[in-house]
Amino acid sequence: MKKILLSLLAAxxxxxPGFAGHENLFSYDQSxxxxxxxxxxxxxxxxxxxxxxxxxxxxxIHPDWVRGLSGSSGSFIDPGSLSGQRVLRIPSFLWGCFLxxxxxxxxxLVAEDNDETRKSFMGCISWALGLTVYYIVAMSxxx
Amino acid sequence: xxxxxxxxxxxxxxxxxxxxxxxxxxxxxYSIKGKxxxxxxxxxxxxxxxxxxxxxxxxxxxxxxxxxxTSDTSLYQIIDGAIAxxxxxxxxxxxxxxxxxxxxxxxxxxxxxxxFTLESVENSEGxxxxxxxxxxxxxxxxxxxxxxxxxxxxxGIIFFSTExxxxxxxxxxxxxxxxxxxxxxxxxxxxxxxxxxVYQVTTYKNIRVNDTQQDQLYHFDPANFKQGIRAL
Numbered sequence: 001m002k003k004i005l006l007s008l009l010a011a012x013x014x015x016x017p018g019f020a021g022h023e024n025l026f027s028y029d030q031s032x033x034x035x036x037x038x039x040x041x042x043x044x045x046x047x048x049x050x051x052x053x054x055x056x057x058x059x060x061i062h063p064d065w066v067r068g069l070s071g072s073s074g075s076f077i078d079p080g081s082l083s084g085q086r087v088l089r090i091p092s093f094l095w096g097c098f099l100x101x102x103x104x105x106x107x108x109l110v111a112e113d114n115d116e117t118r119k120s121f122m123g124c125i126s127w128a129l130g131l132t133v134y135y136i137v138a139m140s141x142x143x
Numbered sequence: 144x145x146x147x148x149x150x151x152x153x154x155x156x157x158x159x160x161x162x163x164x165x166x167x168x169x170x171x172x173y174s175i176k177g178k179x180x181x182x183x184x185x186x187x188x189x190x191x192x193x194x195x196x197x198x199x200x201x202x203x204x205x206x207x208x209x210x211x212x213t214s215d216t217s218l219y220q221i222i223d224g225a226i227a228x229x230x231x232x233x234x235x236x237x238x239x240x241x242x243x244x245x246x247x248x249x250x251x252x253x254x255x256x257x258x259f260t261l262e263s264v265e266n267s268e269g270x271x272x273x274x275x276x277x278x279x280x281x282x283x284x285x286x287x288x289x290x291x292x293x294x295x296x297x298x299g300i301i302f303f304s305t306e307x308x309x310x311x312x313x314x315x316x317x318x319x320x321x322x323x324x325x326x327x328x329x330x331x332x333x334x335x336x337x338x339x340x341v342y343q344v345t346t347y348k349n350i351r352v353n354d355t356q357q358d359q360l361y362h363f364d365p366a367n368f369k370q371g372i373r374a375l
Contacts, residue, residue, distance in 0.1 A: 022265060022267060022272050022289070023267040023268045023270055023272065023291075025289065025301055025309075026270060026272070026289075026291045026298065026299040026301070026312075026314075028312065028314065028331070028333055032333070032340055032342060033331055033333075033342035033344050036178055036341075036342045037176045037177075037178055037342055037344055039183075040176040040177075040178060040183060040185050041176065043185055044174055044176060044185060044187065047185075047187060047205050048187075053205075054206075055205065055206040055207070066183070066185070067183070068178075068181070068182055068183040069183045069184065069185055069206065070182060070183065070184050070206070071206050071207060099239060100239075102233055102234075105233055118284050118285065121285070122285065122302060125259070125288060126300060126313065129290060129297060129300060130297070130315075132297070133292075133296060133297040133315070133325075136295050136296075140295055
């Protein structure tokens, strides 16, 4: 009996740390994005409060907020795909993320680049996960 | 008695099925903020989708007034009331997230039906955490994925490299309920580049479902726009 208890205790000590770490992975320092994007947040608030303001206006009034800001609205930042060929300047990850399998096909046919196709596939996975969430929510609304 | 139950069940199922098909429009406002060492991005705009029209409209007002429209096999860029560019693409409107949300046709798109296999499930501190591993044929290209959910809503996704290092995290926060559908109000994305973290935050607000007062915003007819197409 004592041996069994000791074995169980040893097993718990051995296995528990492995399980304990996973919830910690799903956390982040919220001050990170707040600090990094503080200027852009101010710019967003300013644009919201001043309808019709242009990027040129903002660059004159608050150049520090919009330093390095791209003038194109058709592209989005995706650090994972700063290199490689983007379709329509839209990161391959987002093609997959917003359009799912069709996005992967678009990247595959247009970019003809295995790395970009892989990124769009990763986006497709995110898209599928997002759809799953909506499915769960929608179903829970009915049952 | 049994007959009453059957009739009640039939009426209920007809009601529910009719109600499920009743979502046909969704719109809202969004912003995307991102910053890397060398570039920054701020995009603000509105989106409109009507599944009967089959047209997805992204109307951006910052940093540039332009509209991106997908219709059938065309992707249009509208600037100053004229079609600036048009590109032929596969018809993907039925695969858009807006379409799938409105139709509640999401059951075939979970990871369980992909090339990923559920490796483990655990409950921890109010979260359900699942770990998914890629199929043997994909293991050379992608790593595992971990997903956590809270209160039946997705909370976080973690992407790993093939070397089992974290390459990206996404957090879905501030869910809002609009017309019976929930939508994340904020998505935080953290990309790990060496020792550095790069952030991108997408926010959604003013989500509207089945808007019946602004029909014209959901409709697109290329003939109504000035010519000047530059086909890509």
